[in-house]
Structure formats: C-alpha cells, structure tokens
Amino acid sequence: MIHIYDKKGFTKLFSHNGESFKGLDLSKAVLKEANMIQMDLREVNLSHVDLSNADLRMANLTRANLSNANLVGADLDGAITDGCDMTGAILVAPVSADENGNVAIAIDSIGKRSS
Secondary structure, eight states: OEEEEETTSOSEEEEESSSOOTTOBOTTOBOTTEEOTTOBOTTOBOTTOBOTTOBOTTOBOTTOBOTTOBOTTOBOTTOBOTTOBOTTOBOSOOOEEOTTOOEEOOOOOOOSBOO
C-alpha cells in the first residue's frame, strides 16, 4: 500500500493498494498541497486534478495526463515531463478583481503537449 500525504505529512490525501501509481486513474482527485517529491507517476491520469501548491519536485511524470489540472503554485522543479499532456493545465492564479471583489479569471495554459 502506498499513500500521498500533504506537505506537512499529517493528512493522508490518497491511498492505493498497489506497489506503484504507474498507469493509475486519479482524475478529478483533490491533491492540494500534496507532497509528491520524487514520486513515480508515469502514465498516471491526473486530468482535472487539483494539484494547487503541490510539491512535485523531481517527480517522474513521463506520459502522465495533466490536462486541465490545477497546477497553480505547484513546484515542478526537476520533474520529468517527457510526453506529458498538459493541455489546458492552469498554471497561474487569477490576477485581478473588480470593485465588487469579483475575480477576473486569467489562465495561462500551455495548450499543447510538452515533449
């Protein structure tokens, strides 16, 4: 059994009964502030996953599906993203609000497959 915890290490965000996450479908999961440093996430479906402020440093995301994932504030330093689909991934938080406090959405998305 393997687990994903938050960055503080106290809250379990996800558990899997296998020996690896390779090829697993985690679509639409909420993994905010997850500690995923050096995890093997090859071919994992992370589409529409909330990975805001997650720590993905040196994670292996080869051929992972991160389409439409929320990556605002995520740390991908040193992550392997060969063949990773990041179409529509949200990388930047909204930047402005009007006089009523309504946020104008400003999304910076890659919109293509990275190689």
